[in-house]
Amino acid sequence: MTSARPTRRRGAALDEAILQATIEELHAVGFRSLTMDAVAARAGTAKNVIYRRWPSRGALCVAAYLRMLPTDPEDAPDTGSVRSDALALLQRANDRMSTPVGQILRELVAGIQGEPERIRDLREQASRAGVAVWLKVLARAVSRDEVDPSALTPRVATVAVDLLRNEYSLNGATSVPNAVLVEIVDQVYLPLLRSHG
Amino acid sequence: MTSARPTRRRGAALDEAILQATIEELHAVGFRSLTMDAVAARAGTAKNVIYRRWPSRGALCVAAYLRMLPTDPEDAPDTGSVRSDALALLQRANDRMSTPVGQILRELVAGIQGEPERIRDLREQASRAGVAVWLKVLARAVSRDEVDPSALTPRVATVAVDLLRNEYSLNGATSVPNAVLVEIVDQVYLPLLRSHG
DNA sequence: CCGAGTAAGATACTGTCAGTAGCTTAAACG
DNA sequence: CGTTTAAGCTACTGACAGTATCTTACTCGG
Numbered sequence: 098m099t100s101a102r103p104t105r106r107r108g109a110a111l112d113e114a115i116l117q118a119t120i121e122e123l124h125a126v127g128f129r130s131l132t133m134d135a136v137a138a139r140a141g142t143a144k145n146v147i148y149r150r151w152p153s154r155g156a157l158c159v160a161a162y163l164r165m166l167p168t169d170p171e172d173a174p175d176t177g178s179v180r181s182d183a184l185a186l187l188q189r190a191n192d193r194m195s196t197p198v199g200q201i202l203r204e205l206v207a208g209i210q211g212e213p214e215r216i217r218d219l220r221e222q223a224s225r226a227g228v229a230v231w232l233k234v235l236a237r238a239v240s241r242d243e244v245d246p247s248a249l250t251p252r253v254a255t256v257a258v259d260l261l262r263n264e265y266s267l268n269g270a271t272s273v274p275n276a277v278l279v280e281i282v283d284q285v286y287l288p289l290l291r292s293h294g
Numbered sequence: 295m296t297s298a299r300p301t302r303r304r305g306a307a308l309d310e311a312i313l314q315a316t317i318e319e320l321h322a323v324g325f326r327s328l329t330m331d332a333v334a335a336r337a338g339t340a341k342n343v344i345y346r347r348w349p350s351r352g353a354l355c356v357a358a359y360l361r362m363l364p365t366d367p368e369d370a371p372d373t374g375s376v377r378s379d380a381l382a383l384l385q386r387a388n389d390r391m392s393t394p395v396g397q398i399l400r401e402l403v404a405g406i407q408g409e410p411e412r413i414r415d416l417r418e419q420a421s422r423a424g425v426a427v428w429l430k431v432l433a434r435a436v437s438r439d440e441v442d443p444s445a446l447t448p449r450v451a452t453v454a455v456d457l458l459r460n461e462y463s464l465n466g467a468t469s470v471p472n473a474v475l476v477e478i479v480d481q482v483y484l485p486l487l488r489s490h491g
Numbered sequence: 492c493c494g495a496g497t498a499a500g501a502t503a504c505t506g507t508c509a510g511t512a513g514c515t516t517a518a519a520c521g
Numbered sequence: 522c523g524t525t526t527a528a529g530c531t532a533c534t535g536a537c538a539g540t541a542t543c544t545t546a547c548t549c550g551g
Contacts, residue, residue, distance in 0.1 A: 104546090104547085105498090105499055105500075105546055105547065106499080107497095107498070107499070107546095107547070107548085108498090111498095111499080129407070129408060132537065132538085133537080133538065134536095134537075134538095142499075143499075143500050144538090144539080144540090145499090145500085145539090145540075145541080146498085146499060146500070148538095148539065148540080149498080149499090153538085153539085154537095154538070154539090203407070204407065206404075206463075207403075207404035207405070208404070210400070210401065210404050211326060220464060250481060252477055252478070252481050252482060253482060256453075256457070256482055259456075259457055259460045260453070260456055260457070260460075262460055263456045263457075263459055263460045263463070266403075266459065266460070266463045280449055281449070284447060284449050284450055285449060285450060285453055285486060288486055288489040288490060289482060289485055289489065291489045292485040292486065292488045292489030293485060301518085302516090302517055302518065302527090302528055302529075303528080304517095304518075304519080304526095304528070305527090308527095308528080329508065329509085330508080330509065330510080331508075331509095339528075339529070340528075340529050340530060341509090341511090342510085342511075342512085342528090342529085342530090343527085343528060343529070345509095345510065345511080346527080346528090350509085350510085351508095351509070351510090492551100493550105493551090494549105494550095494551095495548105495549095495550090495551105496547105496549090496550100497546105497547085497548080497549100498545105498546090498547085498548095499544100499545080499546075499547085500543100500544085500546090501542105501543090501544080501545100502541105502542090502543090502544105503540105503541085503542085503543105504539105504540080504541075504542100505539090505540075505541095506537105506538095506539090506540105507536105507537090507538090508535105508536090508537095509534105509535095509536090510533105510534090510535095511532105511533080511534075511535105512532085512534095513530100513531095513532090513533105514529100514530085514531090514532105515528100515529085515530080515531105516527100516528085516529080516530100517526105517527090517528075517529090518525105518527090518528090519524105519525090519526080519527100520523105520524090520525085520526100521522100521523095521524085521525100
């Protein structure tokens with residue numbers, strides 16, 4: 098790919114090519130093993146060109162990661178009961194986290210400690226949308242009189258997925274079994290909701 | 295320290311000196327910035343001597359970290375109500391996590407991804423005792439008829455501290471404000487316990 | 492159409508650090 | 522007292538982030 102490039106790319110086009118190469122490289126080897134040389138080679142450019150645009154390996158990879166996320170807001174499940182709605186959301190989250198992309202996110206979070214700038218970049222995207230979906234599911238449950246309005250706080254709404262995230266941070270890499278999701282919902286989330294009101 | 299050592303240390307004595315030097319170095323610069331050269335220098339020995347004992351930087355630091363933890367089982371608070379017991383435990387956990395040692399633990403967890411061996415070493419210690427304390431507090435609450443026995447499961451018992459851990463994994467380094475602890479207890483933990491029974 | 496400025500591209504370098512290798516020498520042990 | 526083991530020393534390798542320098546292509550204003 099390095100050979101025989103017709104024209105010399107500039108500006109946004111080059112930005113794009115580098116981010117694309119970074120995404121491919123992240124998928125191929127993950128963040129931990131990603132090297133700037135490899136990205137430069139894949140993009141058919143040189144390292145210093147990359148450093149003119151992003152200050153560090155972490156910054157580049159966070160930018161690339163954010164670029165690979167779906168931009169359209171996710172739809173909240175509407176199955177008719179909080180239990181199955183919550184389970185559906187939790188399973189979706191679990192699927193995402195056990196995906197290669199989920200793995201990349203965890204490597205990224207682990208790897209950019211000490212770059213608070215990057216952490217902020219990541220966090221604002223990471224699950225701001227997530228809160229909304231849970232609140233939406235709860236709002237419907239409230240309108241069904243399944244749940245008391247006092248449960249409509251971010252803290253309460255996201256308890257289930259917060260606990261799931263905790264499982265991942267303890268266990269490292271592997272996927273969380275479905276039984277654990279059910280446990281979280283039946284032993285914690287539903288009892289908690291029931292007690293509100 | 296390297297100069298004028300009377301005798302050449304061997305076996306357990308040398309192990310001990312290296313671990314001690316590692317602990318000091320962890321306190322001084324943290325895991326991320328800890329170098330094997332620095333440990334060797336501080337211990338007054340050579341790098342290959344260390345590598346004869348521990349296979350990697352991660353392994354050495356995990357061993358040193360485990361060595362610096364208190365070994366005596368922690369006492370469960372007994373204030374007369376679940377609320378203040380839980381708050382006390384949560385504050386204690388928060389204090390520990392915002393300590394330099396807590397910071398070291400987080401750097402360690404972040405840094406040894408990809409060494410599952412080490413993760414296992416860490417995890418078995420990390421909070422096995424923690425579960426017991428929460429169960430103990432809950433058991434007392436049960437005997438006071440504050441809480442139903444069905445809440446006496448690890449999953450339910452540790453919800454509060456699991457949520458706290460989640461705060462840390464999102465926020466990176468800083469300490470969690472007390473208001474958040476109170477929120478976790480009052481909005482989540484107590485309602486959850488109340489609903490059991 | 493042309494010349495100045497800008498940024499891409501190529502290459503080579505620095506500095507840091509994990510982990511390794513080989514030798515010398517002190518000490519433990521029979 | 523001689524053999525074996527491991528400590529201590531020094532130097533090396535290889536990987537990689539980040540930097541510097543120079544050449545060369547493209548852009549754009551005039």
